[in-house]
């Protein structure tokens with residue numbers, strides 16, 4: 001496995017993303033942060049933790065969105081659903097969707113669809129830890145990017161989290177002739 005971000009780089013990247021979000025959303029009153037289940041939530045938990053250290057208590061509106069039933073392959077493949085936890089309306093709000101990896105863009109397409117159940121947002125932005133650029137199958141791009149990488153179809157970005165995997169690291173697996 002080739003390391004894309006080590007523990008220290010991952011921590012700095014999360015901090016930067018959090019600050020970039022705050023830079024564009026100084027008043028969080030009309031902004032909500034939503035992590036995409038399951039793996040985007042590890043990123044959003046850390047981003048929200050970081051932002052909460054900076055802003056007054058009670059100002060961050062944070063939810064978690066499961067996109068399982070909105071996937072375009074829901075009838076073709078078996079998927080285990082997760083929980084959606086959004087206890088507020090997103091009507092006229094600025095929504096910041098947060099995920100770990102942006103690859104084909106299909107997860108985000110599904111998330112945009114799933115979001116509509118909670119209102120009509122004023123604007124939706126996307127924050128991702130890793131952008132596998134040039135891999136998109138839909139016209140979807142991120143507004144906040146931790147690290148952009150070039151990769152090929154046989155590779156996979158794997159994000160490890162201390163609370164789940166015992167370490168913080170982003171790695172790139174696979175490649176030509178078992179390169180990594």
Ligand SMILES: O=P(O)(O)OC[C@H]1O[C@H](OP(=O)(O)OP(=O)(O)O)[C@H](O)[C@@H]1O
Pocket residue numbers: 036039040099100101102103104105106107108
């Ligand atoms: O841009 P996309 O091609 O949708 O890929 C990005 C998604 O893939 C991962 O989920 P998962 O491992 O569940 O991937 P899957 O959607 O390919 O099953 C990851 O956590 C992102 O949510």
Ligand SMILES: O=c1cc[nH]c(=O)[nH]1
Pocket residue numbers: 101103132155156157158
């Ligand atoms: O490389 C990839 C592509 C999709 N999802 C991941 O988690 N990694």
